[in-house]
Amino acid sequence: MKNILKFISxxxxxxxxxxxxxxxxxxxxxxxxxxxxxxxxxxxxVLLIIFIxxxxxxxxxxxxxxxxxxxxxxxxx
Amino acid sequence: MKENWWKLLAILLIIYxxxxxxxxxxxENLEASYMIYQSIRNLYYHVPMWFTMMASFTxxxxxxxxxxxxxxxxxxxxxxxxxxxxxxxxxxxxxxxMLWAKYTWGDFWSxxxxxxxxxxxLASYAAYFVLRASIKDEQSKAKISGVYSIFAFAxxxxxxxxxxxxxxxxxxxxxxxxxxxxxxxGLDMNMRRVLYPAALGWILMGVWMAxxxxxxxxxxxxxxxx
Numbered sequence: 001m002k003n004i005l006k007f008i009s010x011x012x013x014x015x016x017x018x019x020x021x022x023x024x025x026x027x028x029x030x031x032x033x034x035x036x037x038x039x040x041x042x043x044x045x046v047l048l049i050i051f052i053x054x055x056x057x058x059x060x061x062x063x064x065x066x067x068x069x070x071x072x073x074x075x076x077x
Numbered sequence: 078m079k080e081n082w083w084k085l086l087a088i089l090l091i092i093y094x095x096x097x098x099x100x101x102x103x104x105e106n107l108e109a110s111y112m113i114y115q116s117i118r119n120l121y122y123h124v125p126m127w128f129t130m131m132a133s134f135t136x137x138x139x140x141x142x143x144x145x146x147x148x149x150x151x152x153x154x155x156x157x158x159x160x161x162x163x164x165x166x167x168x169x170x171x172x173x174x175m176l177w178a179k180y181t182w183g184d185f186w187s188x189x190x191x192x193x194x195x196x197x198x199l200a201s202y203a204a205y206f207v208l209r210a211s212i213k214d215e216q217s218k219a220k221i222s223g224v225y226s227i228f229a230f231a232x233x234x235x236x237x238x239x240x241x242x243x244x245x246x247x248x249x250x251x252x253x254x255x256x257x258x259x260x261x262x263g264l265d266m267n268m269r270r271v272l273y274p275a276a277l278g279w280i281l282m283g284v285w286m287a288x289x290x291x292x293x294x295x296x297x298x299x300x301x302x303x
Contacts, residue, residue: 039116042180043099046122046173053169057286065293072300 084285090278094121098271119177121271125279126170127195131233132280133163133287134202138230141223151295153219157209158291160202160226162283167199182248191249194236201229201236215298 078085098121137159144152174192175185186192205226212218241247 039114039180040118042116042177043118043122045176046119047095049172049176050122050126050169053165053172057165061290061293068293068297068300075300075303 083281087278087281087285090274091282094125094271094275094278098122098275101267101271103268113181116177116180117268119173120268121275123170123173123177124272125276126166126173127237128276129279129283130163130167130170131237133159133166133283134230134233136284136287137163138227141226141230144219145223148216150215150219150298151291153223154291154294154298155287156223156226158287158294160205161290162287164199164202164206165286166279166283167195167202171195171199178248187248189248190241191237191247194241198233198236201232202226205229 098118103115103117137156140152140156140159143149144156171192174195178187178189178192179185182189205222208225209218209222212221241249
């Protein structure tokens, strides 16, 4: 399980760094990127941040609940 | 399902805010100020995060008072859960705000009075959790941190409202005479129709998350004390 998580995070970091490189070749400042754009992508980014935040919270809670489950089970034995 | 109607309402309101937030018309004249363009739609997602933070801290404050009155440990669990959810939504508001700031003001962090105020507010609540972690005994932990959280709640108001409004050079709308709280007040009815339901939906979502968290803490407490 830990290896899978590690793999996924490395993969994401890799994809992210590639896209950042492509991005920075075309423009020097964020203001320049915006020319000809209506900035709708910022809204998409904001929605993704909220979604990812909730997912992270869910993961943390999931882990805590599993730990509690294990603790209760080991108490019973 | 009958007692869960408000959870359904939360989901429906958020779905509504995503669909209509992305499709309804927004005023064009905002283009002139701060290169906002279509990213004004972030109003429907960034601002409700702060509303939810304030609502969570307020509910947490009420539960703190109830705990200090009655000394029932369940109230302390509730207060703790709501404060945690408040910090969570505050961090989401901060992250979304920083992304938005990057593409309107040119920087993730520009030491805007409102940014600093919000960061200080979150820091004062973070100290609440540090304080809790440092005390072992359940009842004295609840009492001391409860008293502290009243102080943190009282600080939230100057941090978020009063100080940023005193500073006249905030980048946020509504401070001094920079941009357009007049624009915000004249925020057309189309935008209000999405913003307020979105805020209500996220507040209900926050209450839901805090309830799950406090139930978890309660079960853990029961399991430890058998």
